Amino acid sequence: MTIGVAAAGTASFALLYAPQPVLAQLAADYGLQPGGASLAVGVATGALALAVLPMALLAGFVGRRRLIVVSICVSVAIGLLLPLAPSYSVLLAMRALQGAAIAGLAGIGAALLADRLGRAGVAAAVGAMIAGNTLGGMLGRLLSGLSVDSLGWRGALAVVAGFSLICVVVTIIALPAAPAADAAVEPHGRRPSVWAGMRAAMRHPELGVQYAVAFLAMGAFVALYNVVGFRLTGAPFDLSPGLASLVFLTYALGAVSSAVTGVLTRRAGRRRVLIGALFVTAAGTALTVPDALPLVVAGFGVLTIGFFAAHAVANGWTAAAASREARGQASGLYTTCYYLGSSLGGTAGSVVFGVAGWSWLVGAVMLWLILAAVMAGWWGRSRPAAGTEPVTIRVNAL
Template sequence: MLVPVRTDTRRVKVAVAAAGISSFALLYAPQPVLPQLAAQYHLDPGGASLAVSVATGALAIAVLPIAALSEIVGRRPVIMTSVIASAALGLLLPVAPTYSVLLVLRALQGIAIAGFPGVAAAYLVEQLGKTGVAAAVGAMIAGNSVGGMLGRLSAGFSADALGYHGALTVVAVVGLIFSMITVFALPPAPPREPARNPLKKALTGVGSALAKPVLLAQYAVALLAMGAFVAMYNAAGFRLTGHPLDLSPAIASLVFLSYAMGSVSSATVGRLVGRFGRLRAAVGALLVTAIGVLLTLPDSLPVVIVGFLVLTGGFFAAHAVANGWTAAEAPADARGQASGTYTLTYYLGSSIGGTAGSVIYAHAGWSWLSAATVAWLVLAMAVVSVVARPRRAAAAR
């Protein structure tokens, strides 16, 4: 009896890791070529960053309706449709005739991608149970970070030789390969009884997902931490290729190797949660992220690189804790809605924070951008601390 369970668990981990690689490679593919887009279409950093923010904003808007849809049609069909459609749209991006058309395609791609992160955590709980979800969520987020790194590096290294059109094509092919792995590996979810009044159930689930303060705290962490993280990386290409560092786009794209640190931290943070508890692990990870931001301030390339390594590791650890906390605390009848709400705030932070950070950088420079992102991270620490401490005190009593 145990062998099939272990086999299914491995298949689940492989499938969600591949889906994460595909989705996140495609979602952030334009990020390393933002300077080239700005030069091609005569844009400032804020205008160029829309190539990222439009997709993440559309994802944020679509994620709750798609999560509600998954309550009706099931999680697996939604995930399968998501990875296939997002890869197909990725193949269309390089042939977009204008920047406006590219932004429209990116918005559609964001909607398509929403199907995976919006329901993945709920699918994992249903497939593996609460006791097995932590390791699987870690594998999924590790796949997300690998995808983010692989997509950005593929685009960055291809841009010099192939231009941004060729760079986006390379990433689209990568996304298509990993989406096919998901299609063949993803096991069907356990059978469920058909829901009565599915629309009413979906709306009730949204209310339940918004009723628990501990869940609201995780949504705040997602919003603020993701906003800070994307803001730093949206401006990274401009800082690294500009004065005084003056790197080529291909060399500057090596900063995305920092995502390897995210893969390690997200996959291992479960041990810290087991030892210190979710609250201390979350606050510690956010503090590490803020320290990493501060390390990027000096005009010294080695120190800047260390800063990106530290902030990336800290961010993905914080994300893993908050995402797993959401999945564990969500009411049984609202797992999809809680997962969807977390994903909504996560990508709303990416869209708003990423654009706001690019505007701050364009008008005030790297120091002010760093100050703003540290302030967002401190606010996230305060929110989760205030909300979670009473729960810990009550549990102790």
């Protein structure tokens, strides 16, 4: 079960962010500005955000295991067809469908593990799933970035799709067949509680702050990663796309950061750690301004550490603050805002870079991060800071 879901996460998130390192090549091929090229990422993450909650509801009718298998098969099939897209508009339409398909795993993977493994085994299994998501996000970027020099962007995307196909085969073999109860429709008597939980998740101001933090911080993070390839392959660095893609190795630092955040949160409280993490992200962003490659790489390392820590705290805060009946809906809304931030913020940041350059992008991103920190601080002052209780952290991979 654990291997199957981890392999599904690896395939899904490799496909989701595979175009990010080749945006400069897409722009050159189709005559696009950075903002237009970034839509290759933005439409997929936006479609994922909008499809998370509908997919979670659909799983109650068709079964979680079946939905996951169908979703990843569809996303890989689209990935194999992407290099054949005859136009950029067709490519964007295919990416939107691919993002919606990936939502089938993103929205229900953890729930499937909890149902099948129970409390005793779910913690380790969810950790393995998160590791697969993280590994997939990094490998997808690296495989496409390292392949584009010799194969072009179409060949690079095909390489990622081929890798993901192998992962899907592993998933189909490893995931045990669903018991009959898994495909059962949710009892009618429980449906009103679902909508009551949704209302509670939307009206709670403490949860609203976490949704805003997810939107702003993720938008800032993806905006920087969307256009770093443009900056590093242009003057004054003039790196090859393959060398420029190595900056995505800093992404691995996020796994370490999110792993230790729980300990810091229990000691210092959620509010302090969240605000501190957002300012670390802003500090790393500021480091990237000088035209010095070591500082740019170091800055991306620091901002990645800060972002993943902030995301882990906000995600855990959402789970802790939501009532029992609203916990699932709150998690879904957090995930929706998280990927909407990726879509809208990532695209907006790319437009800023295309019009005004890197320094203006850094300024915009830092404003978003400061706004998120102010909101977190405002809520923390309005009530005693929580954080001494155990925190459940479920990190969505990028």
